[in-house]
Amino acid sequence: LADDGSRLWLNYDLIKDAKQRESYAPFTKFIAVASDNQTLKIATEELQTGLLGLLGKKIVTVKTATTSGGIILNVNKNAPSSANISNEGYEIYTEKGNIIISSKSETGVLYGAFELLRAIQTGKSLAKLSITSSPKVKIRMLNHWDNANGTVERGYAGSSMWKWNELPHRVDPRYVLYARANASIGINATSINNVNASSRFLTAEYLEKIKAVADVLRPYGIKVFISVNFRSPRTLGGLKTSDPLDPEVRKWWNDKTKEIHQYIPDFGGYLVKANSEGEPGPQDYGRTHADGANMLAEAMRPFSGIVIWRAFVYNADPNGDRFKEGYAQFKPLDGTFDPKVIVQVKNGPIDFMPREPFHPMFGAFPKTTLGMEFQITQEYLGQSTHLTYLAPMFKECLDTDTYAKGQGSTVAKVIDGSLYNAQYSLMAGVANTGSDVNWCGHPFNQSNWYAFGRLAWDHTLSSEQIASEWIRMTLTQAKPTEQKISDMMLKSHPIYVSYTYPLGTSHMMGESHHYGPEPWLAKSARPDWTSVYYHRADSVGLGFDRTGKLSNALQLYSPEVQQKWGNPEQCPLDYLLWFHHVPWSKKLSTGRSLWDELCERYYDGVVQVGNLQKTWESLKADVDPEIFENVKGRLKIQEKEALWWRDACVLYFGEYSKMPIPKPLTPPQ
Ligand code: GCW
Known part of the structure; x- marks a missing residue:
């Protein structure tokens, strides 16, 4: 049967090599799972589906392992905290002839189950497995720019995958595959609507729909966020203002936040685009971004959720330099944001350009939690007709040194929270999913969703490894073919x-x-x-010219970065015309x-x-x-x-x- 790409990297096609299939037999006699927790049930079923496809073998489940040769799912909530394994992390190892997948949480076991499947999908031996893995970034999130009317802003794979007209009564089975795909790469959050947000998403009518989606995603460890329109107190609440310092406005948001939690008790939080490209915001009332964000954070205080406030702001000034504007508006606010606020910054200072220097805000905000916003959908990168594998571009940004606290202060360390010891950390990617049969339009665009998730989990993975995994899971396990495809992918961004x-x-x-x-x-x-x-x-x-001769945007970077890029004789050619x-x-x-x-x-x-x-x-x-x-x-x-x-x-x-x-x-x- 031809492959239409609808099963993504979870296609679990039969491994062609019988010998290889046989090599997995001694470890796949049963799955032992003691509890009937829903997430563990999902992990068990995923292993069964995966192994049935890959090995052509039905695997039985048991409550406890009495012999060797099986896979044991083990949640150990009381496991001692260790430095290198977090709540969502997992260990996979062999003990007494069984493979143990162990975590402090059910979700961690689910991630481990996907890791085990990935090992088989990519042709690894299970004989001496010993894997310890924990996510480097806490909130690994997709941002959907999907509208209530079914269109997707900057979407190139059909219409929205969320069927608002059907929800909550019909729950499209594709939401389950979406959840599985995300869980398989560790994505644990999703904001379901466009940041150019309609207030409608906060109405009871829509909250009921969003609840239905949240209920599907929850057992896969995925929390739902909503993008909000800052003017909602006026448009929905009938108030005269949306001024964040107005007590009635604050009350409106407090009440609304409580109401949301009645539908979605583990609500992830708000995502906000304010005073950007015509969207309303606190500046409409002479207030700051911090005033706006902190008001929402206060509404969130009784709950576990957070507020993600975007830093994508710029003015229409013909003589200014847009490069500097996000920095200029936010820098004076460093240290004034509520701890529940994450400021989400695009990877570059302009706008998801095909190749952009890192945003100068990274490293320059020691007192604010900054999150990363990448764009997986290829607005400026060939949409769904040009082959452009984005892992090298994401990595180029993450691996760049900001020198904020001396050498080695990479962008990755800013956003994983390690540089400034942040409580939260966030990597968001603007989703490239849609209603197309294969989800992403260009078959290779699936690899960008995959790569984003893998890097959000572990930004030290190489682009080569991620490409190899994706190819083996999606297209072929044959080495020479894999190498040729990998070569195409790795060259594709520089070519574009x-x-x-x-x-x-x-x-x-x-x-x-x-x-x-x-x-x-x-x-x-x-x-x-x-x-x-x-x-x-x-x-x-x-x-x-962004040197001192004209805009002097270069000055926003550390002296070491200025030195690297400030001299036209030494500036790497790939960045030359950004600065000179x-x-x-x-x-x-x-x-x-x-x-x-x-x-x-x-x-x-x-x-x-x-x-x-x-x-x-x-x-x-x-x-x-x-x-x-x-x-x-x-x-x-x-x-x-x-x-x-x-x-x-x-x-x-x-x-x-x-x-x-x-x-x-x-x-x-
Ligand atoms: O890249 C630009 C896009 C807009 C988008 C905006 C943003 C959601 O052209 O479509 O709006 O960025 O990130 O807010």
Whole structure:
């Protein structure tokens, strides 16, 4: 049967090699589980389903193990706390011929069950298993930008997966697969609606629907959050104001929060986009982001939930630098946020660009808990037609050193809470899920959901390992094929950057839909929604000068970072035009002029897409025919559009450089 991708990385196809299947037999005679807890039941059933698929074998369950050769699920709530195993963590080891999956919590056992299945799915031996694993980040969360009307903002995989018109009476079985997929990679939180939020989600009508979703997700360890509209006290409550310091407004939020808990007792909390891109917020009443966030935190005080407040704010100032604005608005508030507030910061200071330096807020807020916001959905990264594996991009940001507390103060250490000893820690990813049969549109986009979850659990995993796991679980266990696919994935982000935004250019996508090139965009509703605002091409050169000569955004970083990026002679080429306005004829470290290097990268990007196509073509006999054809068609689109990007940008920038396209450019390989 052809694989339509609907089962994601949990497809549990029969392992082809009979010998390998046999090697698992001595450990899969039974599953022992003492309690009938729902989460443990789910873990047991997952193991049974997985092993039936992978090994073709029905596994019985028993209450207690009396012989060896089985899998024992063990919750030990009283296990002594140890430094390296948290409540959600687990251990997997062999003892007296049994495999023990042990945790302090049921959810930890479920995570361990998925880890055991992953070991089999990726072809590992079970003979001497010894795994100890704990999540590095506490809240590992998907942010859905899904609207009440079924559309998804920046969604490229069909309409919303949440069927608001059916809930709560019909609960789509896909919610269960969604929960399983998330639990399998350790995601434990989800905000179910768009941050450009409709107040409707706080009405009793919708709370009943959200409750139905929360009830499905709960036994998988997933908490539900709601994105809220700051004006709700007015729109829903009929109050005259939504001023966060107004007692009636505060009372309204206190009551609303209590009401939500009647539906969802373990409610995760609120996610808020305020005073950003036209959304309402505390500044409408002369108050600060902290005033707004703290009001909601106060409403949350009797409960376990938290408030996540986004830092994605910027003004329409033609002479300003958007790069600095989040920092500027939030820096004076460091230390004034309630401990229940996490400020969620996008990985870069502009907006999920194909390649962006880390946000200067990371490392600069010792007294505020900062969370990471990545975008899994590929708004600026080819949506669902370009193959772009994002783990290397996520890692590039996480592994960068902020030098905030000396060398080794990576972004990862800021957001996992270890640098400043934060009580909470958060990594959020804007989801790429939709109603498409395969959930994510491009079959390879599934790997970005997978990679996000794995990195939120453990940011020290390598992009290579994550790719290898995903390929083995999803496409093939055959080593040579896996290697070729992995090679395609690992090269894909640099290739995409090469034919769209080389050398640190930014934001020149087609207006509002953000698909395809529009570097010439000079007029828009706002000056900072044009392309010319970002690339600054003129007769002298290209790039946004963020040194002391112009915006001085570089000053927001530690001196060591400033040193790394502040000198155009030493700045890595991938970031060059983020920080410098470089003359067209300036010789770069590659020996080429800026203009020649720019052309080289655009041309080479196109050649590389051709290479991706050739590699994929060579795998025709080795991957599922439906997935093969699906990816092949999308690569064809990618090829066409890489040419479109190249020609649009080279011809447009050539108007300024007045220099000819250099020859010879990278020859086709
Ligand atoms: O990237 C921009 C998107 C908007 C989005 C906004 C945000 C939800 O173009 O669609 O709105 O970011 O992150 O708030």
